[in-house]
Structures are given as structure tokens and as C-alpha cells.
Amino acid sequence: MKRAAKTNPRYTxxxxxxKEASRVNESGVWREIAKRLETPSKNFAEVNLSKISRYAREGETVIVPGKVLGSGILESGIAIAAxxxxxxxxxxxxxxxxxxxxIEDLVKNNPEGKKVRILR
Structure with a gap:
């Protein structure tokens, strides 16, 4: 069975x-996000604000390899990339x-991937 390639040009x-940012900056976080985005889109993360509020602290950067949903309350200022x-x-x-x-903006602003928390 042939594996279907991504058809959305933004995702590719x-x-x-x-992957390039991972190689250039020797940062494993970008490789992990790329690996998760190569899976079928039905497997992309869908994270509610309640989960982000539970696991992230104020001033922290959170990355979601998928979609952020509005269920829940966010009480602190968190930078979220998705x-x-x-x-x-x-x-x-x-x-x-x-x-x-x-996610593109986060890679440009933080190419080393320091202090980034991945939520799934």
C-alpha cells in the first residue's frame, strides 16, 4: 500500500x-514537531485551553502540533504556537x-527551541 503524501502546501x-531548523540549530524539539506533523491530519493534536492552563506557567511558550480549542479558561499570559x-x-x-x-513564527523567533513545552 502506497503512503499518501501531504497535499496541503503549508504543511509540507x-x-x-x-527539519532544516533542527539540523542547523541542533534542536530536537523541531524534529519532534516535524515527526508529529508528518502523520495523517486526523492524528493531529486538539488541545483545549483548560489543558494548556493546567500544564503551562505564565510567561512560558507552548506549542501544539494541531489545533487549539476554546473550551476552558486561560488565566495567565501564555504564548501559544499552533x-x-x-x-x-x-x-x-x-x-x-x-x-x-x-509554528512558523515561533521557529523564526526562537530558532534554538529553548523553553518550549509541547502539548498533545
């Missing part, structure tokens, strides 16, 4: 960018003085 470009955000999640994050960013 992101995976290759993450493939997609639901509308309610984005508004709740901004109301809590947090930041929403794409």
Missing part, C-alpha cells in the same frame, strides 16, 4: 522548515494577555 513547507486556533480560543488567549502565533 512547514515540515521541511522544521497550526490553527478556533475563534473562541484566540479571543480567550488575547483576553488573558497571551499571544497566538503560528
Amino acid at each position: 513547507a512547514l515540515v521541511s522548515m522544521l 497550526l490553527n486556533f478556533s475563534d473562541s480560543a484566540a479571543s480567550k488567549i488575547k483576553d488573558a494577555n497571551g499571544t497566538c502565533m503560528t
Whole structure:
């Protein structure tokens, strides 16, 4: 059985960018995110704000290799990077003085991948 390739050009470009960042900066976190994004999209993470609030501390950066959903309350300012955000999640994050960013932006701002927590 032949394995289907990704058809979304954003995902293929992101995976290759993450692998390149992993090689150049010798950072294992980008390799791990690339590995998770190479799986079928039905296996992508869907994380609620309640889980992010439980496991992340204020001032920390969280990366979600999938979508952030708006169920729950976010009480502190956390920087969250993900493939997609639901509308309610984005508004709740901004109301809590947090930041929403794409994974591409996080790689540009933090190429070494220091102090990044992966949530699934």
C-alpha cells in the first residue's frame, strides 16, 4: 500500500522548515514537531485551553502540533504556537494577555527551541 503524501502546501513547507531548523540549530524539539506533523491530519493534536492552563506557567511558550480549542479558561499570559486556533480560543488567549502565533513564527523567533513545552 502506497503512503499518501501531504497535499496541503503549508504543511509540507512547514515540515521541511522544521527539519532544516533542527539540523542547523541542533534542536530536537523541531524534529519532534516535524515527526508529529508528518502523520495523517486526523492524528493531529486538539488541545483545549483548560489543558494548556493546567500544564503551562505564565510567561512560558507552548506549542501544539494541531489545533487549539476554546473550551476552558486561560488565566495567565501564555504564548501559544499552533497550526490553527478556533475563534473562541484566540479571543480567550488575547483576553488573558497571551499571544497566538503560528509554528512558523515561533521557529523564526526562537530558532534554538529553548523553553518550549509541547502539548498533545
